[in-house]
Amino acid sequence: TGLPIITVENACASGTTAYHEARAAVESGRYGCVLALGVEHMSTRFDGPIAPEPTDAEQAGGLLLPALYALSASRYAAVHGTTPSDLAQVAVKNSGHGARNPRAQRRRALTEAEVLGSRPIAEPLTLFQCAGLTDAAAAAVLGPRRRRTRDIPIRASVLRSGRAWDQDSERVWGFDVIRETASEAYAQAGITPEEVDLAEVHDAFTIGELVTVEALGLAPEGRAAESVRDGEFTLGGRRPVNPSGGLLSRGHPLGATGLAQVAEAVWQLREEAGPRQVEGARTALVETMGGGASGLDANGCVVTVLGG
Template sequence: MTGRVAVLGVGTSHFGRQPEHDLVTLAHAAVTEALADAGDTRIDAVWAGTVFGPPGVTQRVLRACGITGIPVITVENACASGTTAFVEAHEAIRTGRYGRVLALGLEHMSSAFSGAITPEPTDPEQRSGLALPALYAMGAARYLHDGLVTAEQLAAVSVKNHAHALHNPRAQYSGRYTVAEVLGSRMIADPLTVLQCCPTSDGAAAAVLGAAGPEPAVTVRGIALRSGAPWDDRSPHVWGHDVVRDTAADALAAAGLDSVHDLDVVEVHDAFTIGEIVTTEALGIAAPGDGGRLAADGSTALGGVLPVNPSGGLLSRGHPLGATGLAQVAEIVWQLRGLANGRQVDGARLGLVETMGGGVSVLDGNACAVAVLEAP
């Protein structure tokens, strides 16, 4: 197949701590909305992403949606699991393997963990206590030490994204915070306070993909997936920068774009405030050491030069790991259709999704997925 792949429908559940809703209920909300949005319940195959979902969970939730008897593939790629499912669904359509594919992401974090994710004992670095909040905090400390960001600029990311989420009824948290309130909130991993860290979340998100036809639809203009290379003294950057930079370069080249500044709206992986800053620099939105300033001066806010995370991002919309990437896809699709209501980026024609999969075992991230979507 030489034509483009279209995103025919998207849907999500509400995000948040939802002990009253199991994965079947959350996935049913996302899948039924995506199928209704696509206008056709026919599905030829399913790719699903989850990190902590139990064995067979995808088949169980799909049975409740009336989807059985077709190929179902479940993938785990850390926080990029849902976006990896989207990448694979795209490839299945692009190569002509299937006609209509459902990409699904789902996670019920509150039933798996009472607080932060427990370090994985088979990973030597995590066994030593290097959990992801600490890893991101090391990056923030490095930026502060080198004068690449200020504490106030770190907090500005949280202020911005919580304000964006005021216009997202599916978001877990929202609010109008000051920089002082962010910096004064409970310390989690110095220098990152609780308002600079994503919450524990439950949720699901889905997208229906098919070959682009004569009907107007959001299409995938470029897409890429990488795993991290060994992260050692050969890289001058903090953890996560290089894999995002390289994956984004692949996706932009596939999209035929000369610059990230051709984009109109971006959803990036901001599990912690430093994550958004590093990512905007790795993507080329900001020059090295300038990501914090763009967050603080409004350049990456709604109404700014290039809005980043109008959904509220992981910090505020929430971060149910397997569902996050497809929630980002849904947000960009809504933006490109002009359906994002109070958080709408005026005239958005090109949008980018970036999802970074964590992990600390010597690699520069487990995975990174980047997709460039184009309006009808």
């Protein structure tokens, strides 16, 4: 066709990075219409954790992502007093959302006992607290906004990278890069965290959601688990988080994950989400992380704000 095709690689944030670049291409006037596409086939390509990079000393020593997130969960618990039950409640919430999503990989609501009783992966994380292997594709078409259409405006899209093994930070992995990216996105969109009606965030592991919503300003630091238990982040609550079921239940097809998050946000804002519809949703936030295991603080982070 002669059309340019650009490959975007940013690990788990590849989809939203492609979305970010597509938006920039349209806004600059370089292209009139851009398709951002994410595809991943994992079921026959992986038989366990993603293999470490040969040059990654931490991964070669066994510090794969489940272990790193587990260490983060233990550190978070030591600082904030969270329990295994608190972590499990994230999976319980998101499985309930996923049960309402016909596109979800795991479409069954789980109990806390089932989550805690599932196979141990890396203490304190169990099987149902970890995203599975997923085959999926997702896409978004971006172009100039037209009046009287179903187009959803992009109010902000910010991509940042952090610093590997940030010794200056006393917080658990990734907090600072997420906070900095979100702060820029809120400023670009002209909103505060209180104006977000729903969020799709990177919950590859249960601890990931707790850390992320705090870094995004959607819960006070150390209080995210309380917000989950109080139902604030559940459908019908004040600000639903991962109404799609999140990576834990909808699935985590790596390159397609970010665009699947964007699709959920668009369906919600168009009031097309069916039984998982967030009533009165006007502003949605999407957050995705992507990178290796050598310091999640060095990951790329994309925060997008849609609606308005």
